[in-house]
Amino acid sequence: MSKSSCFFCIMKEQDSTIRKSKIQDYLKGIPFLDNEHLILVVSELWSLAMTRPDDEELLSLGLFQCMTVLMNKAIHDRSWLLKHQNIYIPYYAAHIVGSYTMKRADSAARAVDSGVVQPLLELLRGEMSWVEQRVAVRALGHLASYEKTFEAVAVYEEEVVELALNLAISCLENVYREFVEVKDGRERVRYHCNLLTRGAGGAEMEGRKAEEWASQLQCWSIHLLNCFAVKERCLHLICKRGFLEKLCGVWGGLANQASPGGIGLIRILCHTRIGRESISKSKNVIENLCNVSRSSDEWQYMGIDCLLLLLKDVDSRHNVIDSAALCLVDLVELKNLGNRRSLGDSITRALLHDYKKTKIKNGDINVQRSLEEIWLLKVERRRREKLMSRERIEERRMMVKLIKQQGNHHFLVGHVGEAISKYDEALEICPLKHRSERMIVYSKRAHCHLFLRDGDAAIRDATRALCLSSPPNSHDMSLWIRAQAYDMKGMAKESLMDCIVFMNVCIRSGGGSGLRILYYVVRMICKQMEKTWLFREARIKIKEEAEIQVKKCKNYGSGLSTIMEEPCVVRDGIGKKKIERVINGISNKTV
Known part of the structure; x- marks a missing residue:
């Protein structure tokens, strides 16, 4: 390649024929560049991929072949990787592949033909670090999304699934140990810091960005698993109980607003026989599905879908009916949720389709009561009220108002039990079509249960x-x-x-809940955010490990100093050696 050639000058060439010819030649020569100019060119290609992912010009001129060569060179030539700023190259190259293949099957096919799968798989294996794994699993997930290119990834089917499984459940701890926990910014891997914040911002900003990237790494790992699960491939690996139970705690939407997280994969598995069989045997998974179904989570309808799919299957119904019935009874009056219509009726049919048989079997008494309650509410009562005159309906509505006022008075004077009895009476006669009135009564009864510290009853009525x-x-x-x-x-x-959701409702309605309540809500949010922090489990685990080490040291007693008792000396100015340790999967601290 001529030294006078300049990629940025070539891109400005007005004549398209000349420009394309020069770009094609330049891309072929990029892997042989051996100076600081290389990272500038690759970062510009990354910028173009981010801003113009539908532009096919570079793809038609050999961009994917170029990225394949660069990734392979980075993986197999360590001396080249550690020269200049080449350490950034594999990240940018994998990111470029993922950006161009995100929404286009034809681009994905072109990438596969260019040989990108093998080097991406090497990065996914952890040949470098979690930063490169993040973009590798993203790119492979896009390639596995299309019919044209799925089989190219499925050539390594079991290994890819195993790697994605391990990443999904271990990546948060890995990122926390290798980056977030390293409080001294000088001890963090410098090129990781630069990629996270583009060199701007201190340790706190880097930590926040690392949290976002760790969430993306987890969600993209699950997306890759989705690609196999939807085709019912490798279900024997994905449906292991240990993984399914950990999957329930994987949030979507933290840094991936379109990702349903773990619940999305569970829902796909519930469409398969093997998936339903495995999920129905785990009490922990069923309990989590019930919690999602009765929450204001954005993916609530997915939790309900999962339970309905399990209930409709005769082989899994027996295992889940006890837990599911106690949960879904609270949702039978739910009308629409998102794009789903008449969800309450679907729930009613799923629970009552063998109601008579269930009664004969004399199953769990609480389940029997729940099914009987649904039958009386959605079948018997609805039938009776259809036969009532308008005058009778209106008379009942007025009686409800009076009884509710009596219940309110009992609550205000501290007679909570009497208040609950009055609210019970009001709900018993309140016409089903007066939904807003019944909503208020349920809410007031929930308040009574909360006052009595009966959390389960408060959750049921509030739901x-x-x-x-x-x-x-x-x-x-x-x-x-x-x-x-x-x-x-x-x-x-x-x-x-x-x-x-409460805060959002208050904002949309212009307030009205009182500053005092909003103050307590903010406090509650801060409290729960601490408890649900993405790295909380990793921090607890590391703290416990440290406490065990301290106990072991104390048990050594007096005498000769042990390794654990020797002072830890951290040496600065490690540079390339530190990067090599990251590449080899070794801690980036030197003792």
Whole structure:
């Protein structure tokens, strides 16, 4: 390549024929550049991929072949990788592949033909660090999304699935150990810091960005698993109980607003026989699905879908009916949720389709009561009220108002038990079509249960009130009552979601809940954010490990000093050696 050639000058060439010819030649020669100019060119190509991912000009001229060569060179030639600023090259190259293949099947096919799968797989294996794994799993997830290119990734099917499984459950701890926990910015891997914040910002900003990237790494790992699960491939690996139980705690939307996180993959698995069989056998997974179904989580409808799919399968229904019925009974009056219509009716049909048989079997008494309650509410009562005259309906509505006022008075004077009895009476006669009135009564009864510190009962009634609100989950006081009840039971995630939705409802309605309540809501949000912090489990685990080490040291007793008792000396100015340790998967601290 001529020394006088300049990529930036070539890109400005007006004659398209000349420009394309020069770009093609330049891309072929990029892997042979051996100066600081290389990173400038590759970073510019990355910028173009980010801003113009639909532009095919560079792709038609050999961009993917160029990126393949650069990734392979970085993986197999360590001396080249550590020269100049070449350490950034594999990250940018994998990111470029992912950006151009995100929404276009034809671009993905071109990338596969250029040989990108093998070097991406090497990066996914951890040949360098979690930063490169993040962009590698993203690119492979895009390639596995299309029919044309899925099989090219599936050539390494079991290994890819195993790697994605391990990343999904271990990446948060890895990022925390290798980066976030390293408080001294000088001890963090410098090129990681530069990629995270583009060189601007201190340790705190780098930590926040690392949290965002760790969430993306986890969500993209699950997306890659989705690509195999939807085709019912490698389900024997994905459906292991240990993984499924950890999957329930994977949030989506933190840094990936379109990602449903773990619940999205569980929903896909519920569409498969093997998936339903595995999920129905895990009490922990079913309990988590019930919690999502009764929460104000954005993916609430997915939790409900999962339970309905499990209930409709005769092989899995028996295992989940006890937990599911106790949860779904609170949702039978839910009308619409997102794009889903008549969800309450779907829930009713799923629970009652063998109601008579279930009664004969004399199953769990609580389940029997729940099914009987649904039958009386959605079948018998609806039938009776259809036969009532308008005058009778109006008479009942007026009686409800009077009884509710009596219940309010009992609550104000501290007779909470009597208040609950009055609210019970009001709900018994309140016409089903007067949804807003029934919503208020349920909410007030939930407040009574909260006052008596009966968290389960408060959650049930608040959930019923929120199902009756229009749109669902929009009644401010029911959200706040349930958030407190969840907090009482130690359910931080659910409490946090209710608090956030409550704040949004207050903002949309122009306030009205009082500054004092909003103050307590902010305090609750701060409390629950600490409990649901992405790296909380990793921090607890590392702290526990440190305490065990301290105990071991104390047990050595007096005498000769041990390795653990020797002072830790940190040497600065490590440079390339530090990077080599990251590449080899060794700690970036030198002792």
